[in-house]
Amino acid sequence: MFKINGISVCIYLLLKYIVFFTVLAFVGDRFKHIVLDNATTHAEIFKLSLGYTLYVLIYTIPMILILFFPLQFILTLKSTRWFIFLILLLYIAEYFIYTYLYASSDKSLGVYNLVIGVILLWLFFYKIIIIKFGTANI
Numbered sequence: 001m002f003k004i005n006g007i008s009v010c011i012y013l014l015l016k017y018i019v020f021f022t023v024l025a026f027v028g029d030r031f032k033h034i035v036l037d038n039a040t041t042h043a044e045i046f047k048l049s050l051g052y053t054l055y056v057l058i059y060t061i062p063m064i065l066i067l068f069f070p071l072q073f074i075l076t077l078k079s080t081r082w083f084i085f086l087i088l089l090l091y092i093a094e095y096f097i098y099t100y101l102y103a104s105s106d107k108s109l110g111v112y113n114l115v116i117g118v119i120l121l122w123l124f125f126y127k128i129i130i131i132k133f134g135t136a137n138i
Contacts, residue, residue, distance in 0.1 A: 004128060006068075006136045012124045013067055017060035020116045022103060024109065025052070060103065075125060080132050091117060 024030060035048040067090070074086045091114055098108040122129065 004072065004125065006072065008124065009072045009075065010064065010069060012120060013064045013071070014060065016117050016120045017063060018057075019120065020113050021056040021060070023112060023116065025056075027109075027112070063094075063098065066097065075128065078132075083132055087121075 002121075016124070035045060035052055039048050041046040070090055074083060074090060077083045077086065095110040095114055098113050099107050103109040
């Protein structure tokens with residue numbers, strides 16, 4: 001469990017996108033087509049894997065910057081009703097931002113992002129979420 005601060009929110013978002021892009025690498029054989037099909041030696045596999053990883057990490061930066069402050073604000077809310085409403089709104093906005101800016105050809109990828117985000121949000125901040133619902137400050 002993490003406390004709600006800038007570092008924990010940033011780690012959550014970074015880990016979320018690392019897990020998400022790792023899942024995407026193996027859904028539809030992206031990693032195979034981008035790395036394995038273009039490499040003939042172990043050194044080329046390493047070089048192309050590193051390039052793929054850096055490419056993915058660079059694309060996570062804008063999403064982290066867009067979501068960092070709203071997510072931190074939502075997690076600090078005391079009201080359960082506002083927490084639910086705003087976290088749903090944030091995930092809907094993230095779905096549309098990712099789907100239409102990053103993956104307009106495949107709308108289902110936004111669903112993967114959503115599911116991974118919800119699961120990791122629970123894993124990172126479950127005690128805080130339980131406290132929010134236990135006190136029920138509506």
